[in-house]
Amino acid sequence: MAVNDAQRRSIRAQAISIGLAISPFGLAFGALCAESGIGVWEALGFSSIVFGGSSQFAAVSVLADDGTVIAAITAGLLLNLRSLAFGVSMAPSLKGSLLWRAGVSQLMIDESTAIGTSQGTHELRRYGYLWGGLSVFVLWNATTLIGVSVLSEAESLITDLGIDATIPAAFLGLIWNKLENAKHRAVAVIGAITALILIPITPAGIPVIAAASAIIWVRPWTIREGDNYE
DSSP: OHHHHHHHHHHHHHHHHHHHHHHHHHHHHHHHHHHTTOOHHHHHHIIIIIOOHHHHHHHHHHHHTTOOHHHHHHHHHHHHTTHHHHHHHHGGGSOSOHHHHHHHGGGOSHHHHHHHHTSSSHHHHHHHHHHHHHHHHHHHHHHHHHHHHHOSSHHHHHHHHTGGGHHHHHHHHHHGGGGGSHHHHHHHHHHHHHHHHHTTTSOTTHHHHHHHGGGGGTHHHHHHHOOOOO
């Protein structure tokens, strides 16, 4: 029991720290909305309903450049397609009623999936996923509100201070221990090579989506060997 409690405390600390790491981007998104003429309620709608940082930035950037609503939706949708791979990974640990699964699917983002999949049992995977998702959701929406209400230079401040490196660094730290597994290393290498090949020749966002498809290489092995989680 003590070990389990310690694991839960560690998960909560991870969730809160990664929520804090993305907060500057929430400020930047709110500021971008303000600069693009998007009001407070619309900005909060983006952050609570869409709830996908890269998709939100892509959609608002399209609208700010006088793009159509269809173009904005398409940009956001393409960037969020990677959530399909996240769902495949987390589905065994998120069993429940259709209504419950529909609700928690709103938290299916990079950070919640990273925390969830780094745990060793279904119970802890679910716990990590929920804590990670809720931490980011609360802090992302709070900082969006601050950004759209009172800030206008947050985006340039983030790049000037190098804060934009915090999210990939935190994400890498969360999944680093997974690389001890040969299957996971294979997926990481395939995904990295795919992204590097596509970055110079495809629009932004496509390399990330294509790299996520590397998960299909691990599924047949997992099915043959059985689920290792308790």
